[in-house]
Amino acid sequence: MNNLPKDPVMLLSVVNTNLRDFYSNLDEFCKAKDADKQEIIEKLKMIEYTYDEEKNQFV
Incomplete structure (x- = not known):
């Protein structure tokens, strides 16, 4: 996750845009992106976002 933002809000924006x-x-x-899926999920859970497979985005 070296080239992804550390800030959860910025990460949310980058991930959802890419998805x-x-x-x-x-x-x-x-x-x-050679990123750790669980790390992204946990970081976005900190700001109360979860991955919705059907929508293919964090909501």
């Missing part, structure tokens, strides 16, 4: 524009699910995003 909307480039990736069909969170697993694809994490693989392409």
Whole structure:
């Protein structure tokens, strides 16, 4: 997750934008960005966002 924002709000923006524009699910995003899926989920949970598979975004 070296090239992803550390701030949860900024991370939310980057992840949701990428999911909307480039990736069909969170697993694809994490693989392409060499990011830890659980780390993203936990960081966004801190600001009360969870991943919705059906919407393919954090809500």
